[in-house]
C-alpha cells in the first residue's frame with residue numbers, strides 16, 4: 001500500500017484539472033435556455049426541479065438531431081460527447097438507453113468516478129492495451145480523469161477524453177490495485193459501522209503510526225542521528241515547510257476539528273503561525289493566500305467538493321499544497337504537491353470517527369518531524385513520542401467506558417440540547433463531540449470554548465442543562481477524550497432508533513458544494 005504520496009506521479013498522468021469556482025451541479029451553457037425552451041416546445045415535460053433532468057432530455061433531443069443528419073444510429077459515446085459540449089459545472093454521470101442495449105457510457109468532470117474491474121483479462125478493447133497493471137490482486141480500479149468518457153460495450157471498454165484533439169482516440173489510464181479485503185468492508189461482529197470503527201481505533205492508530213515512529217528512545221550518547229518520526233511524504237519538503245510564512249489547514253467538519261486539535265502542537269513545536277480555514281468560508285472570502293504559504297488539506301475521503309475547490313484556489317495562488325487523506329488515489333491526494341495517507345483503513349460510517357483520531361496523529365507527527373533538529377524542543381518531543389507508543393493501549397482502556405456511556409446516553413436521550421465545554425487542546429474535542437451528537441442522534445448540541453462561557457453562553461445554562469466536561473491535559477488528550485464522546489453519540493442514536501451509519505441529510509463524501 002502506498003503510504004506517502006506525491007500522487008500527481010502516482011498515476012503517471014496529468015493532474016486532475018479542476019476549474020476554480022465552477023458550480024457544483026451540471027449547468028447548461030448560456031445558449032441552453034433556447035434548447036430547453038425548444039425541448040418544451042417539442043412536447044417535453046419536466047417532472048422534477050433538478051437541472052440533472054435536463055440531461056436525459058437533452059440527450060434525446062441531440063440523439064434525434066444527429067440521427068437525422070448522419071443518416072443512421074450515432075455511436076453512444078459520440079452522442080454523450082455532444083451532450084457534454086452543452087454542460088458546465090461538476091458532474092459524474094452514467095448513461096443507459098434502450099436504444100443502446102448492453103452498453104453504458106460514463107463521464108466525469110470535477111466529481112469523482114472510478115471504474116471497478118473484476119477481471120482485467122476478461123476485458124480489452126480500445127485503451128486496454130495501454131493499461132499498466134499495478135499489482136497482482138483481484139480488486140482493480142481505474143480512476144477516471146476530468147473530461148473522460150468511458151464506453152462499456154460487448155464486455156470491453158474504451159476511455160476517451162473530450163479535451164483531446166482527437167476525441168475518437170482512446171486514452172491510456174493506469175490500472176490501480178486497491179488494498180481492500182472483503183472483511184475490511186464488512187461489519188465484523190459489530191452491529192453498525194460506526195460502532196465497529198470507534199472500537200477499531202487502537203488498531204487504526206497503530207496502523208497510522210506503523211513504520212513511521214521509532215518508539216524506542218535512542219541510547220544516550222548514540223553518535224548516530226536517528227529521527228524518531230519519519231513521514232516519507234514530508235522528507236523532501238521539510239526545509240520548505242519550516243521556512244514558510246504560515247501553515248494553513250483547510251478542511252470541513254470533522255477534518256477541520258482534527259486540524260484544530262493538533263494546531264497547538266504545530267505552533268509549540270515548530271514556532272510557525274498556524275491558521276485554520278473552513279474550506280467553504282475560505283472560498284466565500286477569497287481568502288488571501290501567498291506563494292510562501294504552506295496549505296494542508298485534510299479530508300478523510302479526499303473528495304469533499306469544498307476542500308477540493310479550495311485546493312485548486314490555493315494552487316492557483318502558488319502555495320505549496322499538502323494533502324492528508326485516508327483514500328489512496330482520491331482527488332485531493334492526486335491534486336496536492338505532496339502528502340501523507342492516514343492508513344486508518346476504510347471508514348464506512350458517515351460520521352467520521354477513526355479517521356479523526358488518525359488525522360490528529362498525522363498532524364502531530366508532522367509537528368514532531370518538522371521540529372526534529374530543535375534541541376530546545378527535544379525533551380517535549382521525546383515525551384510526546386513515548387506517549388504515542390502508549391496511545392493504542394490507552395484508547396483500548398477508554399473503550400471500556402462503553403457501558404458507562406450507554407448509561408449516560410439513557411439519561412440524556414430525552415434532552416433537547418447538550419453543551420460540551422472545554423479549552424485549549426480540547427476545544428476541538430468539545431466541537432467534535434457536539435458534531436457527532438448532532439450528526440447521528442439529531443439532538444441540538446454545541447461545543448463551547450470554556451474561556452468564553454461568561455461572555456454570553458452562561459445565559460443558557462440552568463440546572464436542567466446537561467454539561468459534559470472532558471478532562472484537559474496535553475497534546476494527545478484529544479485522541480483519548482473524544483472516544484467516550486463518540487460512544488455517547490453512538491448510544492444516543494441507537495436509543496433513539498436512528499440510523500447511525502447513514503444519518504439524515506448526510507453523505508460520506510460531500511462531492512457537491514453550494515452555489516457561490
Ligand SMILES: O=P(O)(O)OC[C@H]1O[C@](O)(CO)[C@@H](O)[C@@H]1O
Pocket residue numbers: 252253254255298299300301302303304307350351352506507508509510
Ligand atoms: O473528511 P472529509 O471526507 O473531507 O469530510 C468532511 C465532513 O463531511 C462528512 O463526511 C459529512 O458531512 C463529515 O463526516 C466530515 O466531517
